[in-house]
Amino acid sequence: MTQATQTDVIIIGAGTAGLAALKQVQKETDNFLLINEGEYGTTCARVGCMPSKLLIEAANAYHHRHTFAEFGIQHADQLTIDIAAVFERVRHLRDYFVSSTLSSIRDIEDKVITGRACLKGPNTISVNDQLITTKKIIIATGSRPIVPADWEQIGNKKILTTNTLFEQKNLKPRMAVIGLGAIGIEMAQALSRLGIKVTAFGAESLLAGLTDKKVSDVLKQALAEEFDIFTEAKADLIETETGVKVVSEHNEVEVDQVLVAVGRRPNLDGMGLNTLDVSLDDKGMPEINPNSTQVEGTAVFIAGDAGANKMLLHEVADEGRIAGHNVVSDGINAYCRRTPLSVVFSEPGAAVVGLSHAELEEQNIVIGEVDYADQGRARAAQRNKGLMRIYLDKESGKLLGAEMACPAAEHMAHTLALAISQELTATQVLAMPIYHPVLEEGMRTALRHANKQLQASHGFDLSRCDAFQAEALD
Numbered sequence: 437m438t439q440a441t442q443t444d445v446i447i448i449g450a451g452t453a454g455l456a457a458l459k460q461v462q463k464e465t466d467n468f469l470l471i472n473e474g475e476y477g478t479t480c481a482r483v484g485c486m487p488s489k490l491l492i493e494a495a496n497a498y499h500h501r502h503t504f505a506e507f508g509i510q511h512a513d514q515l516t517i518d519i520a521a522v523f524e525r526v527r528h529l530r531d532y533f534v535s536s537t538l539s540s541i542r543d544i545e546d547k548v549i550t551g552r553a554c555l556k557g558p559n560t561i562s563v564n565d566q567l568i569t570t571k572k573i574i575i576a577t578g579s580r581p582i583v584p585a586d587w588e589q590i591g592n593k594k595i596l597t598t599n600t601l602f603e604q605k606n607l608k609p610r611m612a613v614i615g616l617g618a619i620g621i622e623m624a625q626a627l628s629r630l631g632i633k634v635t636a637f638g639a640e641s642l643l644a645g646l647t648d649k650k651v652s653d654v655l656k657q658a659l660a661e662e663f664d665i666f667t668e669a670k671a672d673l674i675e676t677e678t679g680v681k682v683v684s685e686h687n688e689v690e691v692d693q694v695l696v697a698v699g700r701r702p703n704l705d706g707m708g709l710n711t712l713d714v715s716l717d718d719k720g721m722p723e724i725n726p727n728s729t730q731v732e733g734t735a736v737f738i739a740g741d742a743g744a745n746k747m748l749l750h751e752v753a754d755e756g757r758i759a760g761h762n763v764v765s766d767g768i769n770a771y772c773r774r775t776p777l778s779v780v781f782s783e784p785g786a787a788v789v790g791l792s793h794a795e796l797e798e799q800n801i802v803i804g805e806v807d808y809a810d811q812g813r814a815r816a817a818q819r820n821k822g823l824m825r826i827y828l829d830k831e832s833g834k835l836l837g838a839e840m841a842c843p844a845a846e847h848m849a850h851t852l853a854l855a856i857s858q859e860l861t862a863t864q865v866l867a868m869p870i871y872h873p874v875l876e877e878g879m880r881t882a883l884r885h886a887n888k889q890l891q892a893s894h895g896f897d898l899s900r901c902d903a904f905q906a907e908a909l910d
């Protein structure tokens with residue numbers, strides 16, 4: 437171990453959280469170091485949000501040929517897909533997104549260390565046999581896919597995760613997807629739409645992070661039209677000569693490859709958190725203040741997936757900024773977190789905004805809903821599948837939350853997030869113009885349905901003008 441050097445701030449991890457922190461730190465000091473192990477380019481751009489969305493776009497484009505005949509477009513059955521070319525495009529654009537994340541560290545190469553860092557005490561870290569002391573530390577080391585040890589032994593030709601999926605040159609014809617959270621749902625549908633025979637297993641009854649069973653069931657029904665999907669089916673894997681047998685309590689299937697999407701684990705093992713004078717829970721996690729990202733009472737801040745709060749890009753970036761701001765401030769600042777919002781990019785899309793159904797179960801709410809089966813614009817586009825449920829406070833009529841599995845969920849969830857963050861009532865949201873014919877007309881139906889159930893009357897969307905004034909016409 438070489439002699440300790442001294443710096444003001446060390447950021448461990450050059451992912452989205454670490455780079456967001458870096459931007460804040462750079463505004464105040466040059467006396468920092470950024471340490472990263474392994475590949476640069478962020479999980480989001482390399483193996484996460486971006487390549488997954490690239491695959492989904494290709495899969496959806498090909499899948500929509502099934503709507504062509506009804507539109508009057510002929511010979512859709514003659515279209516074919518070149519999986520190798522699909523993955524080629526995924527990697528090509530992925531590389532472009534990765535390169536754009538590298539620009540932020542290009543100018544600070546003398547402050548970047550490549551290596552695995554770990555804590556050696558409250559203000560000391562070690563990396564590449566070097567000890568560095570520092571005033572403040574940000575741990576932004578991300579997370580990695582969970583793969584049970586006996587599944588891992590089957591080998592990476594048959595067992596894939598999102599770390600390896602996008603590197604495939606081609607895919608085998610039969611694939612199982614294990615886990616029906618965001619990753620499992622997005623990838624199972626995309627792989628199925630690319631022409632792979634997919635069988636998907638989820639241990640729980642609910643899908644895609646939804647907590648409202650009515651909404652989740654509608655999503656399940658829509659997905660079941662495309663591939664085999666088993667819920668309440670905790671799966672185990674047994675290797676066979678030709679592939680892998682997937683076994684759950686009531687189902688069994690043999691496949692060529694398995695995509696494991698059973699969750700992600702924070703990269704905090706071996707990080708040396710036990711050298712801090714704080715208690716750790718049974719998963720080895722310290723208590724992290726979500727508003728400051730500080731490990732209470734220490735000079736250590738944990739941001740992004742590493743903190744296992746919400747593994748969502750906008751939350752991760754916020755945490756990086758909060759941590760970055762705090763390590764260069766005199767005191768510790770606590771910041772409000774944004775209205776919760778999560779979106780799963782399936783068709784129909786799934787979203788939870790504000791408080792979830794599960795969080796509101798005990799509260800005094802009314803629920804307004806709309807079924808998209810008969811919604812005008814959705815029918816025109818052959819996208820008429822889905823359900824939106826909006827939760828209002830029964831007394832005030834304020835929007836508290838919503839869950840949906842419906843067309844354009846990603847957009848409607850944003851509109852509702854704005855309304856919730858502004859503490860608007862359904863009547864106030866209904867005062868905005870809603871064009872015709874648009875998918876938002878469905879959202880309006882759900883809001884009106886909720887309003888009708890309120891104790892106080894909120895019957896009419898239009899506000900009354902003041903007394904008629906002639907100058908208004910001039």
Ligand SMILES: Cc1cc2nc3c(=O)[nH]c(=O)nc-3n(C[C@H](O)[C@H](O)[C@H](O)COP(=O)(O)OP(=O)(O)OC[C@H]3O[C@@H](n4cnc5c(N)ncnc54)[C@H](O)[C@@H]3O)c2cc1C
Binds near residue numbers: 476551576
């Ligand atoms: C397939 C997939 C799809 C996703 N899609 C979406 C989406 O559509 N929308 C959304 O909001 N979110 C999505 N996410 C989640 C989002 O990508 C992550 O929440 C986010 O990328 C995490 O960023 P981070 O900075 O915490 O970690 P990372 O970007 O993983 O950065 C951590 C860095 O720390 C390094 N590191 C680890 N240990 C050490 C160590 N000991 N010393 C030094 N360096 C270390 C790592 O190598 C890495 O470079 C998706 C995730 C996946 C996997």
Ligand SMILES: NC(=O)c1ccc[n+]([C@@H]2O[C@H](COP(=O)([O-])OP(=O)(O)OC[C@H]3O[C@@H](n4cnc5c(N)ncnc54)[C@H](O)[C@@H]3O)[C@@H](O)[C@H]2O)c1
Binds near residue numbers: 618698778
């Ligand atoms: N669109 C998005 O925003 C997006 C997309 C992808 C990933 N992500 C983020 O990445 C994180 C990880 O996603 P994820 O889907 O891997 O994790 P997850 O924890 O959300 O879901 C994993 C699921 O696997 C199930 N499971 C565990 N063991 C099982 C078994 N043996 N058999 C069957 N099911 C089993 C669990 O019950 C759970 O429902 C999420 O927190 C999510 O926020 C977000």
